[in-house]
Amino acid sequence: MLEAVVFYTLAAFILGFGVLVVTARNTVHSVLFLVANFLCVAVVFVMLAAEFLAIIQVLVYAGGIVVLYLFVVMLVNLKRPPEAPLDTRRQSRAGFVLAAVLLAELSAILVYTAGRPAPAPVPGPAVAAGTGNTEAVGMLLYTDYLVPFEVASMLLLVAMVGAIILARKDV
Amino acid sequence: MLPITPYHYLVLSAALFMIGVMGVMVRRNIIIIFMSIELMLNAVNINLAVFSQQLQNAAGQVFAIFVIAVAAAEAAVGLGIILAFYRNKETLNIDEINILKW
Numbered sequence: 049m050l051e052a053v054v055f056y057t058l059a060a061f062i063l064g065f066g067v068l069v070v071t072a073r074n075t076v077h078s079v080l081f082l083v084a085n086f087l088c089v090a091v092v093f094v095m096l097a098a099e100f101l102a103i104i105q106v107l108v109y110a111g112g113i114v115v116l117y118l119f120v121v122m123l124v125n126l127k128r129p130p131e132a133p134l135d136t137r138r139q140s141r142a143g144f145v146l147a148a149v150l151l152a153e154l155s156a157i158l159v160y161t162a163g164r165p166a167p168a169p170v171p172g173p174a175v176a177a178g179t180g181n182t183e184a185v186g187m188l189l190y191t192d193y194l195v196p197f198e199v200a201s202m203l204l205l206v207a208m209v210g211a212i213i214l215a216r217k218d219v
Numbered sequence: 220m221l222p223i224t225p226y227h228y229l230v231l232s233a234a235l236f237m238i239g240v241m242g243v244m245v246r247r248n249i250i251i252i253f254m255s256i257e258l259m260l261n262a263v264n265i266n267l268a269v270f271s272q273q274l275q276n277a278a279g280q281v282f283a284i285f286v287i288a289v290a291a292a293e294a295a296v297g298l299g300i301i302l303a304f305y306r307n308k309e310t311l312n313i314d315e316i317n318i319l320k321w
Binding site for chain 2: 051052055059062063066067069070075078079082085086089092093096097098100101104105108109112113116117119120121123124140142143144146147150151154155158162181184185187188189192193196200203204206207208210211212213214215
């Protein structure tokens with residue numbers, strides 16, 4: 049019962065903030081709604097017993113990426129509104145239609161599979177009793193997924209160098 | 220009230236993904252489009268966490284962490300490109316960002 053109340057409240061907040069991110073006129077407001085959205089998603093992760101993921105979500109997304117967005121929004125102070133309407137009417141309608149088609153497709157998949165029995169659990173590597181979610185994720189990250197982990201660190205290094213070079217004054 | 224099943228989370232995730240798709244297709248401001256992409260990546264992360272819980276396997280959460288890492292890299296490079304482009308063309312409207320179009 050409590051779980052249902054929490055879930056529906058969170059779902060309403062997540063979808064509401066998502067709509068506000070997309071529809072807000074002011075880009076700064078949009079970024080702030082994005083922060084609220086990320087925090088609500090972090091609570092959903094806690095509900096799903098993924099505490100480590102929730103912490104990462106708050107630290108990396110709400111703390112790091114959003115600050116990056118805010119910096120860029122503040123740096124590009126527009127003298128004129130960014131969306132001077134050319135002929136956006138037709139484009140918007142096409143966007144709505146395409147998104148509706150995609151939603152119908154996903155809903156059809158959900159309805160189609162809803163009647164089936166839930167798949168059996170696929171237990172991961174045994175985790176010692178008494179350890180939590182963070183230990184389980186860390187164990188997987190540093191054993192089975194060590195190579196992807198290193199590749200991800202390489203990707204972040206390359207992205208950092210690329211961002212610095214792109215944002216230099218004399219490009 | 221019904222108990223909350225994984226399908227509830229999947230519907231939430233699909234709806235959030237659709238909001239992101241809508242943002243990419245309807246808005247013309249490139250920063251808003253980037254934020255819509257972040258919304259979509261978040262929806263995918265919810266999916267991964269749900270299946271990780273359902274299947275009792277933490278590998279889904281590991282992949283969600285990789286998604287977050289790639290999203291961070293994408294945001295850094297994309298915003299760098301936006302800054303460099305803004306210095307040259309003074310616009311953020313993607314209808315005017317068409318110099319690579321044939």
